[in-house]
Amino acid sequence: MTEPLHTSPDAKAERLRLRYAKERRFKLYGQIAIAIAIGFLAILLISIGSKAASAFSRYMLVVEIDQPDFTPQSDVSVTDVNLAVRDQLQVLFPGTLTDRAARADLFALTTRLSVLPLTRQIQANPELANQPLTAQLAVSDDLDLYLKNDIRSHRRLEIGTTGRLSRTEAGLYRLTTADPDGFFEFQDRLVAENEPATDIIIEASGWWFVLEDLSGATLILSHAAGAIPDLGEQDQSPISAILLGSLSADRKVTNRQIAMALYLKERQLIEKRFNTSLFTNADSTYPELAGAAAAIIGSLFTMLVTAIFAIPVGILAAVYLEEFAKKSLLTSVIEVIINNLAAVPSIIFGLLGAAVFLNTFDLPRSVPLVGGLVLGLLVLPTIIIASRAALRSIPPSVRDAALGLGASPTQAVFHHVLPMAAPGILTGAIIAMARALGETAPLLLIGMVAFISEVPASPNDESTVLPVLIYKWFSGAERAWEPMTSAVIIILLIVLVSMNLVAVLLRRRFERKW
Amino acid sequence: MGWLVIAPLAAAGFFSFYFGRVRVGAISTGSTISSRLNSQPNFHGYFLAICTVLPAALVLFAYLVFAEGNIRNTLLSELPTYLLNRGPEQVDLFLDRVAEYGRDRSAAVTGNILFDASVDRYASLKGSTRLFAFVLAIAVGVGGFVLGRRQLTRTFTARAYVERTSVGLLFVCAAIAVVTTIGIVLSLVFETVRFFSLPDGPSVFGILFGLDWNAQTGQNFGAVPLFFGTLMIAVLAMCVAVPIGLFSAIYLSEYASPRFRAWAKPTLELLAGIPTVVYGFFAATLIAPLVRTLAQWVNALPFTPEQLLAAQPTSALAGGLVMGSMIIPFVSSLSDDVINAVPRPLRDGALAMGAPKSETIKQVILPAALPGIIAAILLAVSRAIGETMIVVMAAGGRALITLDPTSDITTVTYQIVSLLTGDTAFDSAKTISAFALGFVLFGVTLIFNIIALQVVQRYREAYD
Numbered sequence: 001m002t003e004p005l006h007t008s009p010d011a012k013a014e015r016l017r018l019r020y021a022k023e024r025r026f027k028l029y030g031q032i033a034i035a036i037a038i039g040f041l042a043i044l045l046i047s048i049g050s051k052a053a054s055a056f057s058r059y060m061l062v063v064e065i066d067q068p069d070f071t072p073q074s075d076v077s078v079t080d081v082n083l084a085v086r087d088q089l090q091v092l093f094p095g096t097l098t099d100r101a102a103r104a105d106l107f108a109l110t111t112r113l114s115v116l117p118l119t120r121q122i123q124a125n126p127e128l129a130n131q132p133l134t135a136q137l138a139v140s141d142d143l144d145l146y147l148k149n150d151i152r153s154h155r156r157l158e159i160g161t162t163g164r165l166s167r168t169e170a171g172l173y174r175l176t177t178a179d180p181d182g183f184f185e186f187q188d189r190l191v192a193e194n195e196p197a198t199d200i201i202i203e204a205s206g207w208w209f210v211l212e213d214l215s216g217a218t219l220i221l222s223h224a225a226g227a228i229p230d231l232g233e234q235d236q237s238p239i240s241a242i243l244l245g246s247l248s249a250d251r252k253v254t255n256r257q258i259a260m261a262l263y264l265k266e267r268q269l270i271e272k273r274f275n276t277s278l279f280t281n282a283d284s285t286y287p288e289l290a291g292a293a294a295a296i297i298g299s300l301f302t303m304l305v306t307a308i309f310a311i312p313v314g315i316l317a318a319v320y321l322e323e324f325a326k327k328s329l330l331t332s333v334i335e336v337i338i339n340n341l342a343a344v345p346s347i348i349f350g351l352l353g354a355a356v357f358l359n360t361f362d363l364p365r366s367v368p369l370v371g372g373l374v375l376g377l378l379v380l381p382t383i384i385i386a387s388r389a390a391l392r393s394i395p396p397s398v399r400d401a402a403l404g405l406g407a408s409p410t411q412a413v414f415h416h417v418l419p420m421a422a423p424g425i426l427t428g429a430i431i432a433m434a435r436a437l438g439e440t441a442p443l444l445l446i447g448m449v450a451f452i453s454e455v456p457a458s459p460n461d462e463s464t465v466l467p468v469l470i471y472k473w474f475s476g477a478e479r480a481w482e483p484m485t486s487a488v489i490i491i492l493l494i495v496l497v498s499m500n501l502v503a504v505l506l507r508r509r510f511e512r513k514w
Numbered sequence: 515m516g517w518l519v520i521a522p523l524a525a526a527g528f529f530s531f532y533f534g535r536v537r538v539g540a541i542s543t544g545s546t547i548s549s550r551l552n553s554q555p556n557f558h559g560y561f562l563a564i565c566t567v568l569p570a571a572l573v574l575f576a577y578l579v580f581a582e583g584n585i586r587n588t589l590l591s592e593l594p595t596y597l598l599n600r601g602p603e604q605v606d607l608f609l610d611r612v613a614e615y616g617r618d619r620s621a622a623v624t625g626n627i628l629f630d631a632s633v634d635r636y637a638s639l640k641g642s643t644r645l646f647a648f649v650l651a652i653a654v655g656v657g658g659f660v661l662g663r664r665q666l667t668r669t670f671t672a673r674a675y676v677e678r679t680s681v682g683l684l685f686v687c688a689a690i691a692v693v694t695t696i697g698i699v700l701s702l703v704f705e706t707v708r709f710f711s712l713p714d715g716p717s718v719f720g721i722l723f724g725l726d727w728n729a730q731t732g733q734n735f736g737a738v739p740l741f742f743g744t745l746m747i748a749v750l751a752m753c754v755a756v757p758i759g760l761f762s763a764i765y766l767s768e769y770a771s772p773r774f775r776a777w778a779k780p781t782l783e784l785l786a787g788i789p790t791v792v793y794g795f796f797a798a799t800l801i802a803p804l805v806r807t808l809a810q811w812v813n814a815l816p817f818t819p820e821q822l823l824a825a826q827p828t829s830a831l832a833g834g835l836v837m838g839s840m841i842i843p844f845v846s847s848l849s850d851d852v853i854n855a856v857p858r859p860l861r862d863g864a865l866a867m868g869a870p871k872s873e874t875i876k877q878v879i880l881p882a883a884l885p886g887i888i889a890a891i892l893l894a895v896s897r898a899i900g901e902t903m904i905v906v907m908a909a910g911g912r913a914l915i916t917l918d919p920t921s922d923i924t925t926v927t928y929q930i931v932s933l934l935t936g937d938t939a940f941d942s943a944k945t946i947s948a949f950a951l952g953f954v955l956f957g958v959t960l961i962f963n964i965i966a967l968q969v970v971q972r973y974r975e976a977y978d
Contacts, residue, residue, distance in 0.1 A: 019870055019873070020870065022870075022872060022873075023870040023871060023872045023873075025872075026871075026872035026875070026876075027765070027769055027871075027872070029761050029765075030761045030762065030764055030765025030766075030769055031765060032761070033757065033758045033759075033760075033761035033762045033765065034761075034762045034765055034766070034778060034782070036758055037758055037759075037762055037782055037785065037839070037842050037843075037846075038778070038781055038782070040785070040839045040842075041781065041784060041785055043800075044788070044792075044793075044796050047796065047799075047800050048792070048795070048796065051799075312687075313687045313690055314687075316683065316684050316687035316688075317684070317687040317688035317690065317691060319684055320681070320684035320685055320687060320688045321688055324681050324684060324685075325688070333692075334688055334689070334691065334692055336964075336967075337691060337692050337695050338691045339963075339967055340695075340960060340963050340964060340967065341691055341694065341695055343893060343896060343897075343959065343963040343967075344698070344900070344956065344959065344960070344963075345896075345897075345899070345900020345901070345902070345927070345955060345956075345959055346900070346902070347900060347902045347927050347930055347931070347952070347955075348698060348702075348900070348952055348955065348956050349698075350930075350934075351698075351701065351702065351930070351934075351948070351949060351952040352694070352697055352698045352701055354934060355701035355702075355704075355705060355949065356697055356701055360701075362582075377694045380690065380691055380694070381691060384688075384691065408673060408677055409677075410676075410677040410680060410681070434787065435787075437789075438787075438788070438789025438790070438791070438792075439789070440789065440790065440791040440902075440903050441790075441902035441903055441906075441927070441931065444931055444934075444935050445930070445931070445934045445935070447935075449935055467789050467791045468791075470791050470792070470795060471791050471794070471903065471906075471907070474794075474795050474798065474799075474907060482799065485795060486795075489792050489795060492789065492792070493788070493792070496787060496788075496789070497784075497787075500784075500787055504780070
């Protein structure tokens, strides 16, 4: 400062005020930064969690088969069970199934393969083949989504009482209201309420119709579910209209299917259940039948191979570098290499796996054995670095005391230093395993994206892992994959968080200040 | 196969360990120093176990590695020439089938005379090789046991031998990391050289400076759009990660109360623990549609041209934003370390002069920590360049050179994944080009890492 600071007290105070304002602003920037970071995490978890919530439950169609009639009892096929289920469904909808389109709608409530679990059960216990059975079938993914989400836009209106029912030439029904003037009143009301125009389902005393036309002086209806009433004068029961809030052209579920589903739901034949198939089924091309079981087991095998390979090798390498290696060019080169290897992009390890394990050694593609080895190489530097840090934190006095009492260097390390460093090493190993569990890219390159419909039985079977399953389901076209993917993400995150929690608790429990 | 090998080896190890221990225990008599054992009985046991198991294990390992190739070579030399003339791929396929049938002898006879004969020959070769290996392993093991047993005397320094062997084992473990690196470099270099020597392959110049990338269908390997896309996404990610990460680190280390720090820091680090595929899903399902809506809104503004922004369903901006958020904890924890490493007296000096905290930070701490912070940013950039799943899921895949962040874009990692998933015949230019890209990626990130790690190291030494 060359010029003297002869400033007035006011100017000084002003400058001080500005400096403190700057100070407060600077602190605010820091708070904003942290708020953004934590807010991002919160949005991520909430958005995925809210999507996932719906996938943990799903609607099941319960069909009682009273008199199963599987003629070749020893060899019941999916088709046999399916036929029995369809017969039973037709019994539930007498009179509806006059035309082909109605039958197609009914059978499309579930996919053909949804009887697979029941079929396997019968195949395993042939005596079931002629006992009354309860089939719990997953409803189709589109209907499931409709019943979970779009059903909220339904609105129910009481619009009058039934009068006269008659048949038109086109196979439709014509319904008038009991009160001769009532119709016009409620027609105006329906038109007013139903703005913008959406499809309408009409329900009256247990019969369900889809409203086809409202323009005339009567309701033109097509029958969807429930018994068909006798034509002619009706006893006066209330008519309710269900405004669907959407047009059938804009969705994959037809009006008739919605009416059928509502009818079944009212009779508790379609019920919301916990989605066990998410945990018990392997992958499938149908979202309603797909589950993460194969990927969970695949992840387990992969982690097993990774742990068996990387943890011992990593710990022993750390012991060598920290305790035995003399300062030489070779050891410093190894040190630099390990530090750099930890920062190599994971996809490079995938390239290594593809080139060395698959191409050179001719190991099979898509197996946990290869995946585990690749991930093992990937996390090896992490384990080495963490183990070295843990070993370094043990004070030299421990070694000196052991050596002073006549232990050899090996004994000093393996009997004293290593056990003391074990909690730290274990923490590092768990965090490394958590990283391996979440890794996707290298596994894509060694072919673990294959479609796996069988739960793998050994590390040498084709399989996939949870993160790759997330990627695959994410790529699926149907809308139902999104909640399923979110559900798998939640499963994966829960496992990862618990692993990290164990690591943190271990560190807390065994933390020692020297 | 696995248990059949491991169980006898383990049994032999246990047996020789106890044998050695008991045997030495029998000769250790007397209490004067000269009559005591040089090493504890346990070490004699370990020594004998090593003598027995190690050679046998090496023989079995060699069998596992070399036997299959050797058998195939023998079989290959016996195949008729007309088959060999069909080209190496056909012969490989034939040998694979033979091996598959040979392993599972219950498979039905195919009726093809040459094939069945080959299967039989394969099986007999395999059987004899296996028998030879096992007999050799047993012989070597027994030999080692006998030779080792002779050594077990009172004066024998068993401990020295055992410890030397175990240190050798430790060294082998440490060397695996080096072998991995060598494996990476060799496989990348080998495939890259193969790529450039392909008859219809491109030149090095063509790849590095070509503007047209179309590896899936065509044969255009100009990688500039890939490099551009990678750079663009990395820059976008850094725009998010550096300010937020740095300010979080400053706030946490200088302003935050210990209580706030105790829960805020682990929470921030949670961001680093979330798998990248989850970020990719988040970017593709929430951020990318948001970016698109925003871009459409901007396009619809009265004073902007209609097609100002591309507004694609997947975009560089979506990928970059989410990737940046992922890297925040990386930048913040590294910066936190370097800020905390600035010596206390520097800070105290500034504060004692009456400077507010923010001025201390801006004028004293940050300049002192600058090299470390730059190193942290370099590491973060290398992380962003190598990140795969977010760009695969949220950044699209068209090889474009555009400055529009709402357009989809492709990166080096995206191309590696799309080229190598699906069929991986290691002979098409398409597949091998992935390795050339991987080589560039590895090289660039390695340079960044080496510089950054050097800076960090030097910096640590300066203040320690």
